[in-house]
Amino acid sequence: MRLDEIIRILDAVIITNSQEPGAEIEWACATDLMSDVLYYSRGNSVLITGLAKQQAIRTSDIADIKVVVFTRGKEPDAQTIELSRKKRITLLITPYSMYTACGKLYEKGLRCCPE
């Protein structure tokens, strides 16, 4: 799914972005637990999480995840934003809950990565 489509579907605000709007994101992963991101995710995924903290960006960087969405309109602190800028990770905020964000993206055809 295209990055700009994800942004539109989630009514997301862009906090940092260094990718083209047409960048293709292959998979989705929804969790608040960072080890599970590391265990189940693949690179080139979007991470949907309620953990609006630096740890989510660090973990995404390690796992080659390029797009992170914070749910329920949670605003990250300045260090989190700075880290995502430095690591060239696209950081988005959606007003939706994790459940609704998953539902809307799944409905439009995005899938979680196979094990």
Place this chain on the structure above:
Amino acid sequence: MKLKDIAEILSLKPLTPAGGLEREVSGGYVGDLLSDVMANAGEGNIWITLQTHVNIVAVAVFKNLSAVVIVNGRMPDADTIDKAVSENIPLLLTGKSAFETAGKLYQILNAKGLQD
């Protein structure tokens, strides 16, 4: 919509007695941080999570949730199952991810006009 019907469509495996599956479901919630679920999950929601810790049952009781669905084939320990049985909280398993489970549940409930 009844939990029983959702469990059947999503092929969820119940770990607790079948009587609990007669509950009505109001919507869904996905989360693995107990404080977040305590603050934001809605009454009657199905809670989709990777957490298997015994504390999930207390959260479900406190928030009056309709069920807890544990994803990715994770198995809760005996403490969690015992507590769920004694507190009458339906506990169900799936081998699918949280994303997929929430995605499908959203479609099912949306068709019934249950937004979240």
Place this chain on the structure above:
Amino acid sequence: MKAKIDRTYEGSFHIVGGDFSRAGEASTELKSILLNVGIDEDTVRRVAIATFEAEMNIMIYATAGILRYTISPDEIRVVAEDMGPGIEDIELAMQEGYSTAPDWVREMGWGAGMGLPNMKKNSDVFRIESVVGEGTTVEMTIRLKDC
């Protein structure tokens, strides 16, 4: 043909327990070192994930620890040694979902019992030794793949 590693690189990082704000910095740095010497991205990802979990375990459970890495033409080895409480039952600790982490760690998105399984999953050879009251040593070897 193997990735072109013509010599052995070694280094180490000191990890201080409890410092969540810096958690992950060592693994991030190792990741860029590996990319710089020309290791393929899949292998780098595996090493980075395994190292990150080891770093987080030191951060969460130990007073301090050290991460040592060796990059040689055939393999990458990471050894994480900590001064921590040690693990009583290693077999139990290796089970997915088993954790002794306190609630505050769980609220930070960690401590859900996937750390050790994740290190094992991403290593070709995984060894763990622990002495209660002294500390834990984890040794992870990732072979460089033929390309």
